Amino acid sequence: MSRPVAVLDRRPEVALSCGCVLGEGVIWDHRLATLYWVDINGQSLWSWRPDGGEEAKARALDERVGFVLLTEDPATVLLGLKSGLARLALEGGEPAILVRPEPDLPGNRLNDGVAAPDGSVFFGTLNEADRQPSGHFYHWSGAGLARFGICTVTTNGPAIDPDLGLLYATDTSRGRVWRYRLREDGALGEPEEFAAFGEGEGHPDGMAVDAESHVWICHFRGSRITRFDPDGEPVLVVPMPTPQVTKLAFGGPDLRTIYVTTAARDLDRAADPLAGHLFRLEAGIAGRPAGICRYITD
Secondary structure, three states, X not given: OOOOOOEOOOOXXXXXXXXXXXEEEEEEEOOOOEEEEEEOOOXXXXXXXOOOOEEEEEEEOXXXXXXXXXXXXXXXXXXXXXXXXXXXXXXXXXXXXXXXXXXXXXXXXXXXXXXXXXXXXXXXXEEOOOOOOOXXXXXXXXXXXXXXXXXXXXXXXXXXXXXXXXXXXXXXXXXXXXXXEEOOOOOEOOOEEEEEOOXXXXXXXXXXXXXXXXXXXXXXXXXXXXXXXXXXXXXXXXXXXXXXXXXXXXXXXXXXXEEEEEEOOOOOOOOOOOXXXXXXXXXXXXXXXXXXXXOOOO
């Protein structure tokens, strides 16, 4: 990775002291002015209205959850559970599994996902023991479930640029971020390397695309977020006060507030009391509204 040209001079602040073991998957619902995120190891779904309209809530789940996505019904979300994609009514009821992508791989779980402009879902899986290259990327739509890309230990961060027609996908284990051309027929083009993380930079984790088609990538165990231009060149670094940075989302009424999840797993909370909290910063750059899932019926 080449040297970034700028470092953000605004320090991220703690938005909510949630202390997640493995905070992930933050997403902003502009319809409800509400943030959602998950604590994977804590097996919980979090929700919070930063405007003070609602206190933060953590809903306990029966299994690990890798991500949460929005659906056409604001009262229903799509969860990436260990066992599969599931529909969940926020006001009650239990998760309803819609598809189980890897019933033959009990050592895997779903890890991160994104809704495409057409309402379909791109997501990935990982090997929980962090040993076997059994993780895969998937595309789920009305046409069914399709696997794409390479096998790896940990997949991460699918993100979409609807303007340029690109899908970004992270191979966290190998420190690579790939991009695919989204074809009109729904198929993907050949993968191209977009960014490579070197020694001392941590591992590429969750990401988001802003309104200028720049890609923001979290550095897990790298204490920062980097903004890349569409050519894959780093143009801005956001230092973070805790090392395990997992995912970011643009929120607020103008989508110019960045919210960031972090993890406390394997860290000494006494030495790093900020680990696992939800952070906020004003970057002065607008993001994009989160995608909406459409295929959530049985």
